[in-house]
Amino acid sequence: MDKYGGAEFRLPPFEDIWKPAFRIPFISYFLLFQTIAYCIRTYAWKSYSGFKQYRLHNLTLCFMHSSITGVCSFVFSITHQQIMLEDTIHWYSPWAAQLPILSIAYFVCDTMDMLRHEISRWTIELLFHHIASAFVFTVPVLSRKFIPYAYWALLMEVNSIFLHLRSLMQITGYSILKQSLFRLIRFANIITFVLFRFAVQAWQINWAWMNYHRSHIFYMGIAFIGGGFFLIVNAILFVRVLASDGYLGEFGRKHTAIDRFIFFFSCFFPFLQ
Numbered sequence: 001m002d003k004y005g006g007a008e009f010r011l012p013p014f015e016d017i018w019k020p021a022f023r024i025p026f027i028s029y030f031l032l033f034q035t036i037a038y039c040i041r042t043y044a045w046k047s048y049s050g051f052k053q054y055r056l057h058n059l060t061l062c063f064m065h066s067s068i069t070g071v072c073s074f075v076f077s078i079t080h081q082q083i084m085l086e087d088t089i090h091w092y093s094p095w096a097a098q099l100p101i102l103s104i105a106y107f108v109c110d111t112m113d114m115l116r117h118e119i120s121r122w123t124i125e126l127l128f129h130h131i132a133s134a135f136v137f138t139v140p141v142l143s144r145k146f147i148p149y150a151y152w153a154l155l156m157e158v159n160s161i162f163l164h165l166r167s168l169m170q171i172t173g174y175s176i177l178k179q180s181l182f183r184l185i186r187f188a189n190i191i192t193f194v195l196f197r198f199a200v201q202a203w204q205i206n207w208a209w210m211n212y213h214r215s216h217i218f219y220m221g222i223a224f225i226g227g228g229f230f231l232i233v234n235a236i237l238f239v240r241v242l243a244s245d246g247y248l249g250e251f252g253r254k255h256t257a258i259d260r261f262i263f264f265f266s267c268f269f270p271f272l273q
Contacts, residue, residue: 010143054118056168069157070161073155104137104141145215169181
C-alpha cells in the first residue's frame with residue numbers, strides 16, 4: 001500500500017525529516033546558501049562598512065533567493081495551470097519538492113544571519129515569519145500533499161524581488177542617482193505586492209474554505225491560521241512600504257515606516273539617541 005495514499009487525512013510524518021529524501025537536499029541547499037553568503041561577504045559591497053554593509057550582504061542573498069523561487073514558481077504556475085487550480089492536494093513530483101526545501105534552507109540561513117548581526121523588533125518579526133514559513137513548507141514536502149499549494153505561496157517571492165531591489169537602491173543611494181529606475185521599481189513593487197501577495201492569499205484562503213472537508217483539520221488549520229497570520233504580516237508590510245514611499249504623508253512616514261538603522265543603533269547604542 002502506498003504510504004502517502006490518503007495522507008491528506010493524516011498528520012504529516014515529521015520523522016521523515018531525517019530521511020535522505022529531505023535531509024540530503026536540505027543540507028545541500030543550506031551549504032549552497034552559506035557558500036553564496038560567504039562569497040557575498042568576501043567580494044561584494046567592499047566600499048561599505050558596519051551595519052549598512054551587513055544589510056547589503058543580507059539583501060543580496062535575499063534577492064537571489066526571491067529571484068530563484070519567484071521566477072521558478074511563476075514559470076510553474078504558467079506551465080502547470082491545471083495542476084495549480086484543480087490538483088492542489090494530490091499532485092506530487094520529487095523535483096517539484098525541491099523549491100520548498102530550498103526555501104526552508106534559505107530561511108534557516110537567513111535566521112542565523114539575522115541573529116548574529118541584528119537584534120531588534122524587526123528581527124523578532126522576521127524570526128516569527130521565517131519559522132512559520134519553514135514549517136508551512138515542511139508540511140507539504142513531508143506529506144507529499146499540497147505541493148501546488150506551496151507553489152501558490154512561493155508566488156509571493158515575485159514581489160520580494162522588487163521589494164529587495166527597492167531596499168538595495170535606497171541603501172546604496174541609487175534611489176537618488178537613478179530616480180527614473182527607482183520610481184519604476186517602486187511602482188512594480190506596489191503592483192506585484194497586490195497581485196502576488198494579497199490576490200494569491202485571497203485565492204489560498206478561498207480554496208481552503210471551499211475544500212476544508214477534503215483533508216485533515218491539521219492542514220486546514222495551517223491554511224486558515226497560517227493564511228491569517230501571513231495576511232496580517234503582509235498588510236503591515238504593505239502599509240510600511242506605502243508610508244516609506246510617501247503615499248501616506250508625513251504622518252504615515254513618521255509613525256509607520258521602519259528605519260532598521262535607527263532600530264539597530266537604538267538597541268545597541270542607546271546613549272547615541
